[in-house]
Structures are given as C-alpha cells and as structure tokens.
Amino acid sequence: MSIEQYDRDGGGPPQAEHWSEGPVTTPERDPFYVAPDGFERAACGDVLRTRPVRIGVFGRVRQRVQAWQLLYRTEDLERVPRVSVTTVLLPAGALPDATRPLLSYQCAIDAVSGRSFPSYALRLGSRARGTVPQYEFLLVLHALRLGWAVSIPDHEGAEGHWGAPLEPGYCTLDAVRAALSFDELGLDTTTPVGLWGYSGGGLASSWAAEAAGEYAPEIDVVGAVLGSPVGDPASAFFRLNATRYAALPTLVIEGLRRTYPALDVVMQEFVTEEGLELLASTNKMTTMQAIIALRGFDLDAYSTIPIADVMARPEMVTIFEEIQPGRSAPGFPLLVLQATHDQIIAVDDVDGQVTRYRDAGAEVEYVRDRTSEHITLLPLSVPLTLRWLDDRFAGRRPGPAATRTVVSVAASWRSAAGYLAMAGSAARALTGLPISVRRTRR
Incomplete structure (x- = not known):
C-alpha cells in the first residue's frame, strides 16, 4: 500500500514529500533523513520523501546523470520500523522505461559515520575523503552506459548498523521496492533485478540474497554477484x-x-x-x-x-x-568471486560460505582468482560481473554451478574489451561528459 493510499483512507502518514535540493550536509544534520510522523504505518519500501540530487565524482566533478534520493520505510533486525535512503540513477537523457533492468549495488560502506553513506558521499559538494563508495562509483557508472537503472542504498540504515545480519538485506530489498515504485524511473514489478556488491557490500548483498524469498517474494531478483563477501x-x-x-x-x-x-x-x-x-x-x-x-x-x-x-x-x-552468512539458499543463481591471495578476506572463509549455500541447495558459480588481491579484484572483475548480470537480465541460464580457480578473471579478450569500455566511462565521468547509454546489451 502506498503512503498516498494511507492518506486517502484517513489518519495515516502524510503524502510523500518532494524536496528541492539544498546545501550538502551530512545525514546527521540533514532533515531529509528524518522520518516523518506516522511513517511506521507505511508498508516496507514505501517512499516517504524524494528529492533530485547532483552527483559528483569525489564530490567535485559534476556527473551528467539523472539522480534522485528516496527516503523509504524499512525494518531493522528485530523488525522495528526504520527509515533509510537510496540514491537512484538513470543515464543522461534516458526516459522512464519499464523494460529497463534495475541493478541494486551495495557499496562497501564499512563504517558507522554518515559521511560514509553513499547518499552523502556520492553527492556533488560532499566532503567524504576516504570513503569507499566514491571509488566504487567509477566502476558502477558503467552499468548506466548499458542502459540500466541503478539503486545504491544506504544498506546500514540511518543508524549505521555495520555488520548486522539480515538487516542490510531488508534495507536493500526495501530500497528496490522504493525504486520500482518511483515514477521517474518508470519501472514496475515485472522489472528484473540484479544484486551486486563487493567486500562489505558483498556481505550486504549476501543478506539481501538470503532474505529475498521470504521478505520480498514479489521482487523478480534474477541473480546476485557476491564479490569477496567476507564469509565469516x-x-x-x-x-x-x-x-x-x-x-x-x-x-x-x-x-x-x-x-x-x-x-x-x-x-x-x-x-x-x-x-x-x-x-x-x-x-x-x-x-x-x-x-x-x-x-x-x-x-x-x-x-x-x-x-x-x-x-x-x-x-x-x-x-x-x-552474523555469519550462508545459512539459507537464495532461489536464484549466485556468482561468487574471491582472490585466493586476498590480504583482508581469507579465501577459506568464502569457501565456507559457498559450501553452506550449496549444502542448502543454492545454485552457485564460484570463481577464485590466483593473481588478484582484495583491492584489485573488484575492478578486474567488473566486465565478468556485468556480462553475467546481463545474461540473467536477458533470461539466459548461467554456466555450471561449479568452482573454477583461474589465473586471472582478466585473462580473456572479452574482459579486455570490457576494460576499454570501462575506461571510456571513467574518462567521461572525470571530465564531466554525459553518462549516457553506450549501447544496449540484450
């Protein structure tokens, strides 16, 4: 039920508010993040407040993309009502289109300060030096050039519950619900949704994948990519x-x-x-x-x-x-990526997460990279990840649910072509050129 329906029925929360973009302040001081009275009676994923925003690479170079932020109702681990914010994006010049897939990208927030939340760190004028989402955006924006819509949630919630189990999944899935109902994106419940995250974002994506079947069965999640997802x-x-x-x-x-x-x-x-x-x-x-x-x-x-x-x-x-992921089997394919010489996340821990998924009945393709380490695997795995997600959006079946240990995920001509395309997208971002659709992959 939408928040407008509550209002028509009488006595419910106010209609969703539309805010003009103001000065860039941290979430702790920005009234946009404050839950409106009566929000508890809204449904999970209901949009409570919206605003258009300007995105900036490292807070400085304005990005020519379409961007909005949505305050929405979600729940914490104890299923107590909470609010959070997602940043939703469309390519420059793109029109609302229900045939467009939605990518939910979970950043490696890996902090409890609001300055590290992507809703703040990605905005033009933010002062968020040392946040991971600012670097990740240079990789994720290539999904916009493929014509996809993108949701980037503050998956720790407004309170910064870093490390909590399941709650990041609820927060992520409710952000997807909010994006699917947001008119400016033109999406609907038939929109195919892909999940992707790396490191702390891979852990959040793991919880979203595990919670999806029970918590948000109406969402058409077609696959999830879990990069170095912590494991234990x-x-x-x-x-x-x-x-x-x-x-x-x-x-x-x-x-x-x-x-x-x-x-x-x-x-x-x-x-x-x-x-x-x-x-x-x-x-x-x-x-x-x-x-x-x-x-x-x-x-x-x-x-x-x-x-x-x-x-x-x-x-x-x-x-x-x-807080150990891998206790239940998502009902859609998973791609798990991990460096065998990762200096932060032990490969044995991720091996264990994959084993737990498979034992529970999940379909998991697991790729272990011998050459990369924790920092390099994310950019090197982007072409593989986007191809895999594109196949899921197109309804193609994934490869065998097996474990492959490769010299490098970069060792293919298709990956090399992907790096060239990514370099072009990054160059456009760093010079402020429009991030428009490069080509549609179907």
Missing part, C-alpha cells in the same frame, strides 16, 4: 586484529554495539575506558581515515581479560554465529 566475520575479526587493517574489525564491533545490546554490555564490562573511547572515535571516521588512525590497533591491549576469552562468552558466540 568472526574469523576476520581475529585475523585482522592488531594488523594494518585492524580498523575494519574495530568498525564492525562498533556497528554491532548499536545492533546488539548484549555486545555493548560485554564491551562495557571488559574493555578499558581508553579502549571504549577509541571504539567511539570511529563514529566520525570514514573507512580510510579509520584504517590510518587505527593501524595495528590491538583490542587485547585494552581488555581486562584476553580478548579471546571475551569472544568465547556464550552471548558473543551467539552473535558471531548470527
């Missing part, structure tokens, strides 16, 4: 603590404290005041800022008992079991 967050925590990437598990702990009161109680009991202050300091950091500031950070040094003993407590074991 608990394993990553112990492996990355006290390393150059120690900020990543630290950020997860800070995000999970917002989701699980039991975790916050444990942290308050066993982490020193200085350690709690360091955890809290990440609330204003972007991902790269945190990685630099917390390089080598060892939570053991700020714990009154060994951190392994803290994490072995029953309530902590329960949380780490809940």
Whole structure:
C-alpha cells in the first residue's frame, strides 16, 4: 500500500514529500533523513520523501546523470520500523522505461559515520575523503552506459548498523521496492533485478540474497554477484586484529554495539575506558581515515581479560554465529568471486560460505582468482560481473554451478574489451561528459 493510499483512507502518514535540493550536509544534520510522523504505518519500501540530487565524482566533478534520493520505510533486525535512503540513477537523457533492468549495488560502506553513506558521499559538494563508495562509483557508472537503472542504498540504515545480519538485506530489498515504485524511473514489478556488491557490500548483498524469498517474494531478483563477501566475520575479526587493517574489525564491533545490546554490555564490562573511547572515535571516521588512525590497533591491549576469552562468552558466540552468512539458499543463481591471495578476506572463509549455500541447495558459480588481491579484484572483475548480470537480465541460464580457480578473471579478450569500455566511462565521468547509454546489451 502506498503512503498516498494511507492518506486517502484517513489518519495515516502524510503524502510523500518532494524536496528541492539544498546545501550538502551530512545525514546527521540533514532533515531529509528524518522520518516523518506516522511513517511506521507505511508498508516496507514505501517512499516517504524524494528529492533530485547532483552527483559528483569525489564530490567535485559534476556527473551528467539523472539522480534522485528516496527516503523509504524499512525494518531493522528485530523488525522495528526504520527509515533509510537510496540514491537512484538513470543515464543522461534516458526516459522512464519499464523494460529497463534495475541493478541494486551495495557499496562497501564499512563504517558507522554518515559521511560514509553513499547518499552523502556520492553527492556533488560532499566532503567524504576516504570513503569507499566514491571509488566504487567509477566502476558502477558503467552499468548506466548499458542502459540500466541503478539503486545504491544506504544498506546500514540511518543508524549505521555495520555488520548486522539480515538487516542490510531488508534495507536493500526495501530500497528496490522504493525504486520500482518511483515514477521517474518508470519501472514496475515485472522489472528484473540484479544484486551486486563487493567486500562489505558483498556481505550486504549476501543478506539481501538470503532474505529475498521470504521478505520480498514479489521482487523478480534474477541473480546476485557476491564479490569477496567476507564469509565469516568472526574469523576476520581475529585475523585482522592488531594488523594494518585492524580498523575494519574495530568498525564492525562498533556497528554491532548499536545492533546488539548484549555486545555493548560485554564491551562495557571488559574493555578499558581508553579502549571504549577509541571504539567511539570511529563514529566520525570514514573507512580510510579509520584504517590510518587505527593501524595495528590491538583490542587485547585494552581488555581486562584476553580478548579471546571475551569472544568465547556464550552471548558473543551467539552473535558471531548470527552474523555469519550462508545459512539459507537464495532461489536464484549466485556468482561468487574471491582472490585466493586476498590480504583482508581469507579465501577459506568464502569457501565456507559457498559450501553452506550449496549444502542448502543454492545454485552457485564460484570463481577464485590466483593473481588478484582484495583491492584489485573488484575492478578486474567488473566486465565478468556485468556480462553475467546481463545474461540473467536477458533470461539466459548461467554456466555450471561449479568452482573454477583461474589465473586471472582478466585473462580473456572479452574482459579486455570490457576494460576499454570501462575506461571510456571513467574518462567521461572525470571530465564531466554525459553518462549516457553506450549501447544496449540484450
């Protein structure tokens, strides 16, 4: 039911608001992000507020694309009503078209600060140095040149619940619902939808894929690409603590404290005041800022008992079991990509996620890359990813649900042609030329 229907029936939430774009402020200070009175009575995915926005590469180079932001109703892990924002895009000059597919791209937000949310980081004039979505946009925009509509949700929700299970999936799927109902895109419930994310975005996409069948069965999700999707967050925590990437598990702990009161109680009991202050300091950091500031950070040094003993407590074991993806089988094909020499996400952890999916009955094509590492695999895998999604949008069956370990996903003529096309799209973005349809692939 739309929010307008509630209003016609009487006593419901107000009609969806349409805002003119104003100064670029962080989500914490931007009234656009504030839930309107009565939003709880709206349905999941109902659009509560909209505005056109200007997109800027690194906040500086204006992008000639059509872009809007939608505030919509969603739910948290406990199914309590919440709101979030998605940024929806069309190619320059494109008209609304129900035959156009929708790509939902989940960024690697990997932070709890609103400055890292794509709805802020992608806007012209934003000050979001060190956020991952600003780099990812240079890759994702090529989907616009294929003629697709794109939704980029703030999948952590307005509260920044980084690391939470299932909730990023609810948030992502409700963003898809919002996009499908948004008139300016011209989409409808028959629109084929693809999910894609890498690293933290791959984890969010995993939860969306797992939740889709039960939470949003009306959405025609035709496939999901999970790039380096973490596999086992608990394993990553112990492996990355006290390393150059120690900020990543630290950020997860800070995000999970917002989701699980039991975790916050444990942290308050066993982490020193200085350690709690360091955890809290990440609330204003972007991902790269945190990685630099917390390089080598060892939570053991700020714990009154060994951190392994803290994490072995029953309530902590329960949380780490809940945040491990791969417990259910999505009802559509999956493509999982992982570098065997990944310095951040262990290949064994992703192997385990794929095994759990297959054991549950999922159809998974798994490609392991021997040459890449965590940073390089995302750009190198874009041509393969877009081809795979394009085939799913066209209704073609995927290849065998097998595991392939390749020298490099880049080692093909088709990938080389894809890199040339991507370079052209990136050049247009960096010079402010229109991001228009290059050609339609069917």
